[in-house]
Amino acid sequence: MADSKLLGAVILTRHGDRSGFYQDPKTYAATGTTITPLGAQQEFQLGQQLRSLYLNASSPSFIEGFNSTLVDQNQIHVRADAGGELGVIYDSAVALLQGMFPATTKDSTTLADGTNVTAPLGGYQYVPIESVEPANDVSLEGWTSCGAFDAATAAFYNSSEFAQKKSDSAAFLSLLPNFLDGRPVTLENMYNIYDFINVQSIHNAQFARALPPTFLAQVYTLASWHENGVFTSPQLNGIGNIPGRTILPQILAELRSIANASDPLKFAYQSISYKPFFSLFGMTGAVEQHPELAEIVPYASALAFEVRQPNAGGEPVIRLNFKNGTGNDFKTYDILGRTGDVPLSDLVNHVNPALINSTTMWCTACNNKQDRGCGALAAAASQASAAVQANSVHHERISPVGAGFLGAGLTIAVVLAMFGVLAFLGLLTVGRGRSKKTARVHSPTKSEENA
The missing domain is CATH 1.20.58 (Methane Monooxygenase Hydroxylase; Chain G, domain 1)
Structure with a gap:
């Protein structure tokens, strides 16, 4: 579309391929895991796609004024969830930024004696990444240690809808024990079932050959139904939407900054798990117009909130684009029950009543008087x-x-x-803002140098 000028974008991505892990189906407390070379490569390639889309002057989505040669730290803000899946999400952000801002010999300086020094690894660019620790900041993992969320999950498991799905899927689930290495085969445990089969299908050739051809798609469909039931709510301010309710304040703040001509921010990026995508698609109304979005987003999926200035003037508008995993391009999705871009103020006014803007509000919503501040x-x-x-x-x-x-x-x-x-x-913030963005800077390993 040539009816508007792109001012900048807020990007949210799911991490890349990782080894398997387990999360409690009642509380979603998770064990740690590690990114794989495949996962790092997926994120690196996603970064290259983002560079081609937003930093290429010949692209229709080129962001004017965005420095494409050397990282301008005033123009970019990066955050990464450092919670349940540990370094996987942070390392995904590192790999993506390597693809988006490749090494360049222009990352150099001339010393007083005339010596020219280039950054290591041929001009590797060290992009600051804010590591978001859930114990100190609830914005990227609002569901953990949340009693009200746990109660809502239990209520979902006890609902007539869940009982019906359990009955409908019983015959299929009875076929799975031989493929699950002793894991509980219950509908409540459906995400862990899917995760195990998915990881084994990617990394275990013997398992992949033995698994019937339709089983992976079937467990994915059931797991998506399960997770959509947990991480959404019919009410905008429902506790199931807590991943979206806690991450949206930061997203909206960054959208406003990009829309503000006096603010240098052009690009904001948050590396997250799959869970907030459910709530964000629901809270923006995207899933109502596009039901296919009610699924677990694949590895290296990306959601873009683009800030655009209409050529006809007026306030900036928002366009929602989504890239469904590797091998796919970004596609535009309508939101708020409308067709086309929506004014930024309309998006803000729609979600604002449901937002959790502080730790105090989170403690109240989750009925928590002990954890996370x-x-x-x-x-x-x-x-x-x-x-x-x-x-x-x-x-x-x-x-x-x-x-x-x-x-x-x-x-x-x-x-x-x-x-x-x-x-x-640091106990009263949901999202720490751009002043904290240098909280953690990655030093590349040898394997990342060769990625």
């Missing part, structure tokens, strides 16, 4: 309340009006101090 928040609130009560007991009697002003003043002072300490500790 909630314990510190609860303790600080209790101390603030105790301080106000103690002051009211020990001070001389004053008029009701005076007491009101005094109580309000003390409350504000204590609460401000409390919030100042907690903000300093």
